[in-house]
Amino acid sequence: MDRADAILKAVQRIYDAATSPDAWPDAVEAIAAAADGQRGSLLVEDQPRRRADLMVGWRWDPAHLKRMSAPGAPRTAPWAATLPLGRAVRSLELKPESDFIRSEFYNEVVRPNGDFFGIVALVQQTPTHSSYVAVRRVLGAPDFADRDVAALQAVLPHLVRTLELRRTLGAADLRLAGTMAVLDQIDLGLILCDAAGRPAYLNRRAEALVARPDGLSAGSAGLAAALPEENRRLRHAVAVAAAAGAARPGLDAAARATAAGTRMRLSRPSGARALLLTVIPIRQAGMAERRPQAQVAIFIVDPEHDSTPAPALLQELFGLTAAEAGLAIQIGRGDGIQAAAERLSISGNTARTHLSRIFEKTGTGRQAELVRLLVQFGLPARPSD
Numbered sequence: 510m511d512r513a514d515a516i517l518k519a520v521q522r523i524y525d526a527a528t529s530p531d532a533w534p535d536a537v538e539a540i541a542a543a544a545d546g547q548r549g550s551l552l553v554e555d556q557p558r559r560r561a562d563l564m565v566g567w568r569w570d571p572a573h574l575k576r577m578s579a580p581g582a583p584r585t586a587p588w589a590a591t592l593p594l595g596r597a598v599r600s601l602e603l604k605p606e607s608d609f610i611r612s613e614f615y616n617e618v619v620r621p622n623g624d625f626f627g628i629v630a631l632v633q634q635t636p637t638h639s640s641y642v643a644v645r646r647v648l649g650a651p652d653f654a655d656r657d658v659a660a661l662q663a664v665l666p667h668l669v670r671t672l673e674l675r676r677t678l679g680a681a682d683l684r685l686a687g688t689m690a691v692l693d694q695i696d697l698g699l700i701l702c703d704a705a706g707r708p709a710y711l712n713r714r715a716e717a718l719v720a721r722p723d724g725l726s727a728g729s730a731g732l733a734a735a736l737p738e739e740n741r742r743l744r745h746a747v748a749v750a751a752a753a754g755a756a757r758p759g760l761d762a763a764a765r766a767t768a769a770g771t772r773m774r775l776s777r778p779s780g781a782r783a784l785l786l787t788v789i790p791i792r793q794a795g796m797a798e799r800r801p802q803a804q805v806a807i808f809i810v811d812p813e814h815d816s817t818p819a820p821a822l823l824q825e826l827f828g829l830t831a832a833e834a835g836l837a838i839q840i841g842r843g844d845g846i847q848a849a850a851e852r853l854s855i856s857g858n859t860a861r862t863h864l865s866r867i868f869e870k871t872g873t874g875r876q877a878e879l880v881r882l883l884v885q886f887g888l889p890a891r892p893s894d
Contacts, residue, residue, distance in 0.1 A: 698809030754790025
């Protein structure tokens with residue numbers, strides 16, 4: 510398999526994981542293979558709790574993987590804080606070889622697997638979570654070449670999109686027997702369609718969105734955006750996603766991999782905030798088995814929909830008291846602490862005391878950071894133009 514085909518395969522496996530958490534090991538294997546690595550890993554770490562929300566290791570020693578998955582394990586190097594967001598770098602660019610060999614990270618995390626050289630990337634960072642992907646070679650193998658770094662870099666945007674979807678979908682496996690019932694419960698619109706944009710399935714949220722219609726409609730010719738230019742972009746995004754998911758090795762593999770996933774905004778004639786779409790391929794081996802004509806999944810965020818996280822969720826996630834969770838939600842509505850205090854019928858001093866504890870427990874330091882954090886638990890990260 511040549512490099513372009515390997516990158517395309519990695520992209521396909523990454524998007525498989527968007528609809529089935531069980532597909533992450535295959536995705537990590539394909540990512541490592543694309544970068545010509547001999548081992549691979551993916552980590553999503555809850556930093557305040559020092560807990561791995563997701564830890565996948567390809568060709569890791571099982572006992573070592575279990576140790577590294579335990580709460581409090583030293584999964585990341587101290588110098589990981591210097592990693593540039595969204596850029597793949599060789600590990601020895603971050604730490605000189607002599608220092609790396611003497612480091613606790615090498616001796617406790619890397620060496621037990623028999624590894625040495627690596628490429629690593631900080632995929633995502635939020636106030637509470639950091640996500641990393643790493644590809645390594647065994648001790649004695651040569652360092653990675655520039656083309657290997659470029660291969661890992663090529664898959665990073667697709668990994669970002671899938672991890673954003675994971676945050677909203679949680680552990681929902683969209684390939685299980687109860688799939689359609691599950692799809693009606695997720696806090697996103699979801700449309701499965703063919704390469705021409707003709708819907709094969711809409712969940713309840715998507716049905717409500719296209720029924721208006723305001724920004725997105727569904728007719729006999731398929732999905733359509735309200736504005737002609739946005740409609741052309743939507744049709745193109747669907748077509749290239751379908752092509753990316755098709756099993757056609759060697760046919761424009763590099764271009765198909767690059768264009769596989771798209772994020773876009775659709776304007777709304779009503780003047781409401783734009784719909785936010787993520788368009789990804791789904792393969793016949795996965796969720797599309799239940800809708801054979803489906804080749805593409807479109808996830809839709811409606812910013813006008815109230816997706817404020819429930820107080821109980823904030824209490825469970827961050828250990829907030831009921832009063833603190835209530836204040837956090839009020840702050841998340843963007844009106845400031847004084848307005849929040851008035852709505853809750855508490856004094857400004859009490860509100861400030863609660864807010865100080867909320868900052869401490871959530872790892873935030875400013876109201877703007879807290880608002881962003883609440884958005885991340887109520888809605889997926891909003892795509893840019």
